[in-house]
Amino acid sequence: MAGIKTPSNLLILFTRFSFFPIHPTQFMEEKMKRSILIVIVLIMALSLTLAACGGKSAPATKAPAPAATKAAEPAAKEGGVLRMLTWEGYAPEELVKKFTDETGVKVEISYIGDNNELIAKMAATKGSGFDLVSPTLNYVSNSQKEYGIYQPIDLSKVDQKLFTPAHLKSILDNSQFEGKPYALPFVWGTTAMIINTEKAPGAGKSYLDLCDPKYKDRVSYRAKYDTLYMFAYALGLDPAEAVKDEDQYREVMNKVKDKLIECKPIVRTYWDSRQQMEELMTTEEVWVATSWDAAAWSLGLKDPKFKYVVPKEGAVGWFDTFAISAGAENIDAAYKWINFMMQPENAAVIVNNTGYQTASEGSAAMASPEMAKLVAESLPPEKLASINWYFPLPSYATDIQADVEEALKAAQ
Template identity: 45%
Template sequence: MVSRSTLKASAAAAVITMVAAQGANADTLRLLTWGGYAPEAVIELFEKETGHTVEVTKSNNEEMIAKLRATGGGGFDLAQPSQDRIAGPQEEFGIYKPIDMSKIDTSQFITSMLDATKGNTMIGGDVYGVPHVWGTSGLVLDTNMAGAVKDYVDLCSDEFAGKVSYRLKRPTLIGFAFSMGMDPFAAYGDEDAYKEIMSKVEAKLIECKANVKAYWGGGDELMNLLRSGEVVASMAWDTGGWKLNSEKPEVTFVAPSSGALGWIDTFALPAKGKADDAAYAWINFVMRPDIAAMITDVAGNFTASKGADAMVSEELKVKYQKSFPPADVDNINWYPTVPAGLEAIEGAVLDRVKAAN
């Protein structure tokens, strides 16, 4: 018969072994992500539950690609590029590695969104991205002063000279193309057709320069321009409009008549990442509905987590419904995968617009 003291000793040894194993397997997750996607409260819960630690580097699409390209996919263990920034850069630079879907708890994802992202990031049968946060960009307006703005091209109306703002980035090129009656996404497979569309957009943006108070580079900069009244109409993300709406009810996000631009930020594994186990653990952790709702309440955008929308704040749900009646949701232009080479065309256009008098 085994004595009680022997059982206690065995149990204690088992606990010590388990803790030691956890320590041995605990890695530091080097996360390359957007602001708001890894709130401190979420990190603390993750570290406590898994034993992994998290180091966050905040970035954006352009910087993510540049950082990973410079290192051949090194320096980070998990990145969060938009889904249209995976297949092209991977084929061109080889900066990611395939995702092992057997290590992903797919039951936590909205099925249609998971399937779409898998399809858009698939190369040679391998999946390179799964969805996390999604949202749109469109118009953020002072509805008292700029209620006449219904689409992107309306920002160029003489009525709003010196009172508008947008970024010199590709979403502006895409948005203006749609509002000018063209479909840039349909031209993705035809470089000559895409160059023709971009040429027309370039001319329009140069013509519109006199209306631009400032080309904003960061969200805080734009927020301050709208708060002060220096800018009454802008291109921006839905979350920016919703945040300002809490301060100034007359300012809000409006879906343009040609369609808001829809994006999905993903999880992707850098090619030379060294902590895959921690990366998969983070993905599965933050896609839990309760954790995903915490991220939405901080970031302001909804996630691909199934059931998380029911757990977000009532205030955010109301703002979303006002900005997106069903017809405007159906009218969203979702970004497809960007073919290799198109960003060079866009970059040249943006450089010429910036340099134009």
């Protein structure tokens, strides 16, 4: 790994190896559709009830108070309000203030906990109420097909040179519906393993280490699709290829289910949130776990015994995007924010605050030396090249996965 631990060389690493020649447009599972529809109905019912009472609903946004703008020429100030629906950490207060100072645009932010919530909020009003949102790539095309909640990207408003070319091309290609792109790349990350190197030295060579009896009661992972993929790869199976045929995918997932049930006595608990995983690791209840890269790096900055490790099977990867709401009222401000956030010095704030990487050309070079070192150690070129990006899922595949997850939780 010599020669890739400095910020400047890290830029070369990311621009050269951060690509994914796949088509990760994940179809919505039927169970997810039902939950979204229920939430939509509840949202609409609440709105009607409040209207009948002559009142207004409480604001859903968690908007930081905009800082007073600096004096500037009126022509330089666009004004108005930009309404965003995004993830915690994707719109830091310091960048919101800077953006408002530069443009005169105030920013109101609503936060989401998962993509189901994002889609439900957007679908309830056909996107009205928000200008800019950050769906995970897997959900963009199919949610547009199902609910018509986005509008095509207008590339004439995008400063394309700010983006890593490979990321820009891939997201434009893989967010298409009826021949038009509906998303731009923003933040990406991976999921692999976190190891307490003092308690479990040498662990993390394979995902099957999560089944090693010597770590009994010291293991944790999510009972979710990413873990299913990890174990499929560890068993020498190819879920991305098998998913093209329903019977083959069921066969692969049944093998994964059998292995996970076999390993269940080793597992202390299944974690559901980043906070829960971090608590399990820091209290040393758990020594070996699956983890999102940023969570592991965050713990590693606090205590170097915690390492983010990508085993021989490769990490699994995801990409969050920018999408313009179909009901956007301040479209120009949305594109101004996108171009603003892709400026390397601004994107670097996201990198340093969250640990996630961005599609901004040059932002990796501006990462803090400590973060740059952790990223370079965990994701050298060969590990970046081996990332298993989320693959397209037909509805039968999501049903199969849901059945495996339920069977795993129910197993004694």
